[in-house]
Amino acid sequence: MAAYRTEEFCKRKRKKAVVSAIASPLSVCALPPTFTMSVLPPVRKDRIISKLPKCSTKGAALHTKDAFHPKVKTACQEHRTGTVGFKISKVIVVGDVAVGKTCLINRFCKDTFDKNYKATIGVDFEMERFEVLGVPFSLQLWDTAGQERFKCIASTYYRGAQAIIIVFDVNDVASLYHARQWLEDAMKENDPSSVLLFLVGTKKDLSSPAMFSQIEQDAIKLSEEIRAEYWAVSALSGESVKEFFFRVAALTFEANVLAELEKSGSRRIGDVVRLNSNSCNLYTTSQKKQSNCCQ
Numbered sequence: 317m318a319a320y321r322t323e324e325f326c327k328r329k330r331k332k333a334v335v336s337a338i339a340s341p342l343s344v345c346a347l348p349p350t351f352t353m354s355v356l357p358p359v360r361k362d363r364i365i366s367k368l369p370k371c372s373t374k375g376a377a378l379h380t381k382d383a384f385h386p387k388v389k390t391a392c393q394e395h396r397t398g399t400v401g402f403k404i405s406k407v408i409v410v411g412d413v414a415v416g417k418t419c420l421i422n423r424f425c426k427d428t429f430d431k432n433y434k435a436t437i438g439v440d441f442e443m444e445r446f447e448v449l450g451v452p453f454s455l456q457l458w459d460t461a462g463q464e465r466f467k468c469i470a471s472t473y474y475r476g477a478q479a480i481i482i483v484f485d486v487n488d489v490a491s492l493y494h495a496r497q498w499l500e501d502a503m504k505e506n507d508p509s510s511v512l513l514f515l516v517g518t519k520k521d522l523s524s525p526a527m528f529s530q531i532e533q534d535a536i537k538l539s540e541e542i543r544a545e546y547w548a549v550s551a552l553s554g555e556s557v558k559e560f561f562f563r564v565a566a567l568t569f570e571a572n573v574l575a576e577l578e579k580s581g582s583r584r585i586g587d588v589v590r591l592n593s594n595s596c597n598l599y600t601t602s603q604k605k606q607s608n609c610c611q
């Protein structure tokens with residue numbers, strides 16, 4: 317048992333060290349394939365996403381389509397997702413003190429729940445690997461402190477998020493009202509046009525149906541106003557936790573592939589880019605004929 321603990325402890329330390337080394341304030345870390353393959357753990361069987369997970373509330377969803385964007389599906393089928401498979405997307409989790417941010421992440425990443433409150437000091441993070449439409453995809457989940465005295469440290473990690481999860485407690489209406497402030501702070505460090513927003517009510521298990529339906533109405537209204545996708549979960553029972561994170565992973569992946577496709581413009585991503593010193597046009601793709609403009 318002791319040996320197991322030691323080994324497990326070392327494994328976690330190694331994982332943290334690796335993730336620290338690659339953790340970046342940038343939205344995405346593109347790593348060389350050999351590097352990611354040698355240090356990242358393989359994708360777990362229960363982290364495979366083969367179709368778009370459903371939203372929780374149609375009136376408060378980022379989009380309500382049943383399937384991934386056709387361009388994304390085709391790009392994945394044709395292995396034209398460029399560097400998406402080697403990227404790590406940053407997700408930040410913010411919200412009032414003790415609303416349940418850490419428990420939410422721990423339920424998903426470790427399938428554990430601790431009923432004793434331990435404040436997050438500054439920030440913590442977990443890495444989760446997925447396979448979406450056959451393409452590996454990683455999320456770096458940044459768990460930030462809600463306590464005022466740590467806000468200054470935590471906010472230095474906001475930059476470069478691809479998704480922002482604003483957490484409130486469905487039994488504490490003040491924590492919902494504070495969501496706007498959390499969003500404003502997180503947005504100071506990010507580009508509003510490229511960030512996906514999620515508003516998540518936690519501790520659903522503690523709420524009575526009447527209380528829940530009242531706060532849910534307010535939460536849905538706020539989601540519409542700030543263009544966030546709304547979810548209600550319970551880290552204690554696990555209700556909707558996996559579904560929620562699968563949705564985060566799938567929508568972030570979809571946005572990444574679409575951005576890559578757009579960036580690549582007319583050049584098909586996945587094409588081989590070769591350096592050709594004999595040509596004055598140095599960059600050429602394997603599928604394009606060389607331009608003869610300089611001949």
Ligand SMILES: Nc1nc2c(ncn2[C@@H]2O[C@H](COP(=O)(O)OP(=O)(O)OP(=O)(O)O)[C@@H](O)[C@H]2O)c(=O)[nH]1
Nearest residue numbers: 414415416417418419431433436462519550551552
């Ligand atoms: N019943 C119930 N309790 C929960 C749930 N989620 C969290 N809690 C409890 O709420 C308390 C605070 O949870 P944390 O996850 O530590 O809160 P936090 O938002 O990370 O807090 P800070 O790190 O200080 O910002 C703990 O005592 C948890 O056990 C839930 O879904 N149901």
Ligand SMILES: [Mg+2]
Nearest residue numbers: 417418435436
């Ligand atoms: Mg915490």
